[in-house]
Amino acid sequence: MNNNSIVKQITVLMLISIISFSLVACNDKDSSKVTESTEVGENAHGKYTEEITYTLGRLTVQNSKLPEGDTYENNAYTRYVKEKLNAVCVDAFEANGEDYDRQVSLAISSGDLPDMMRVGDKNILDELVENDLIADLTEVYDTYGSDYLKSIYDSYDGRALDTAMYDGKLMALPGTNVDSAPSEVWIRQDWLDKLDIIIDEDGNGCITIEELEMVAKTFREKDPGNSGNPIGIPLAYWLNSNDYGGSNHCMTGIANAFGAYPKLWLQDEGGNIYYGSTTKETKEALGVVKKWYQEGILDPQFGTRTWDDITALLINGQSGIVFGAWHIPDWLLNNIRAMDNNAVFSAYVIEDENGKANVFHNNASNGFIVVRKGYEYPELAIKIANIFYDEFANSKTLATDAPEVSKYHVDAVDGATRPFNIEINKYTSLLDDYSDIRRGVNGEIPIEEARTVESRVIIENVTKYLKDYENSNVTDWAKYHSRMKGVALIEKLTNEGTFNWVNPVFWGTTDTMKTNWANLEKLEEEMFIKIIIGATSLDEFDAFVNDWNKQGGAQIIKEIQETLK
Structure with a gap:
């Protein structure tokens, strides 16, 4: 044997020894945190050998429907995480709405972040990254993320995960935001029947602007709700939304019918960026709403009503027309049904002059879960996500495996009571779930074959x-309306090719937006209100566009154009 052969053998033996030592060391390190298995699929749900804690910043809701004795910190969900992972939840702070945003800002300014928290604003996520306050989740996502969790994000072709990527690093776990278009107009069907009004005669699920106008005018004149003070259509003073989930009480559905997309950044065929609130189509839509106000078809107190005021109009029977997403029967229209046992709604979309439903794609992400930099168990965030968005979502034996959790589903306990107040669903999940529901209701599949627990419920x-619809409870009424009417309409329009999709090209924040956007939004809101109530003419819309450009709008467009390049 020559010297070269001896050297090669020694080198190989040394490499084997080093690799073996490294594997043992890695296993020893992992064994202090997770169960003995080193398979990623099993580690995805691995239980810690010693009890650990995780502190949370908790975004709450006004009506969680938690059973008596349960709290956000100690409930069926957090108890299951304790049982499954040996991890105990401690809420660092709990708050709702803007109060929660203030708590997050306080935590950031003090440098005292909880181990995990929900961030709703991309600007705040930017700030956390810039100040090096949160953990890089790239490795733990790759290692601990279940195959199904990863397939969810993959279904968005990168659009969701990209919103949390910084220099190739995954800095947060984004909530997903499936397309929920269109903004549907929900009309009291019991009132239509009472007044012998027939709309949508061809049954395509679409109505014209003229049909909506006729219904609103008749409801105001005939007062089918016996309120004594009927109004036509109530709209919120902010008028438009750049997300269908937030389009309730907005004129978004009206604007879309004119090919207008207010509050969205779009790109024309020449590659030029423009702002949807400044187009001639938006001007045309405002002209129609202005006309309705003049004729008493629009709420005469438009511009002064709060969200609660508008909801009260519907509950009191003063209006039977409301705009919103497919799911508003579950949390808004159910309040009307609770007060009026005869209330029945039908959902429609307003079509354009060509019989198309113009719609836009939502931002693919909605909220982010971040992990404090320095937290010892960053992989816990991924393991918790595996439980709620994979294990629970796909379990067919949840009632026996986790009876407390199953009862939460049955009792419609709000999802905000889970550790993470975000949703992570496949892009096709809305129609996939509806397919199961429709077939299950029709007896085409046994209920246990539905893919998700929620669908089976x-x-x-x-x-x-x-x-027994006449004596049904509010929850059953709401689920029927949201799925068999709201989502059924989406499925119908999808299958029939009625949707005309538009892709917004920018969802971020530019430098000028950070300093000028609040004033530009105020300028837009005030001008639109003035136009509608007649405080200024429709022709002033052109002056508004000029002012908007001068006060930073043109610079923002330039910055977006550069960003996209």
Whole structure:
């Protein structure tokens, strides 16, 4: 044997020894945190050998429906995480709405972040990254993320994860935001029947602007709700939304019918960026709403009503027309049904002059879960996500495996009571779930074959409603309306090719937006209100566009153009 052969053998033996030592060391390190298994699929749900804690910044809701004795910190969800992972939840702070945003800002300014928290604003996520306050989740996502969790994000073709990527690093776990278009107009069907009004005669699920105008005018004149003070259509003073989930009480559906997309950044065929609130189509839509105000078809107190005021108009029977997403029966229209046992709604979309439903794609992400830099167990965030967005979502034996959690689903306890107040769903999940629900209700599949626990619960809700709709409870009524009317309309329009999709090109924040956007939004809101109530003419819209450009709008467009390049 020559010297070269001896050297090669020694080198190989040394490499084997080093690799073996490294593997042992890695296993020893992992064993202090997770169960003995080193398979990624099993580690995705691995239980810590010793109890650990995780502190949370908790975004709450006004009506969580938590059972008596349960709290955000100690409930069926957090108890399951304790049982499954040996991890105990401690809420660092709890707050709702703007109060929560203030708590997040306080935590950032003091440098005292909880181990994990929800961030709703991309600007705040930018700030956390810039100040090196949160953990890089790239490695733990790759290692601990379940195959199904990863497939969810993959279904968005990178659009969701990209919103949390900085220099190739995943700095947060984004909530997903499936397309929920269109903004539907929900009309009291019991009132239409009472007044012998027939709309949508061809049954395509679409109505014209003229049909909507006729219904609103008739409701105001005939007062089918016996309120004594009927109004036509109530709209919120902010008028438009750049997300269908937030389009409730907005004129978004009206604007879309004119090919207008207020509050969105779009690109024309020549590659030029423009702002949807400044187009001639938006001007045309404002002209129609202005006309309605003049004729008494629009709420005469438009511009002064709060969200609660508008909701009260619907509950009191003063209006039977409301704009919103497919899911508003679950949390808004159910309040009307609770007060009026005869209330029945039908959902429509306003079509354009060509019979198309113009719609835009939502931002693919909605909220982010961040982990404090320096937290010892960053992989816990991924493990918790695996439980709620994979294990629970796909379990067919949840009632026996986690009876407390299953009862939460049945009792419609709000999802905000989970450790993470975000949703992570496949892009196709809305129609996938509806397909299961429809087939389950029709007896085409046994209920246990529905893919998700929620779908199986809703099949039961809808079945009970259909058996005795006159005496149905509010929850069964709401689930029937949201799925068998709201989502059914989306499925119908999708299958029939009625949707005309538009892709917004920018969802971020530029430098000038940071300093000028609040004033530009105020300028837009005030001008639109003045135009509608007649305080200024429709022709002043052109002057508004000029002012908007001069006060920073043109510079913002330039910055977006550069960013996209």
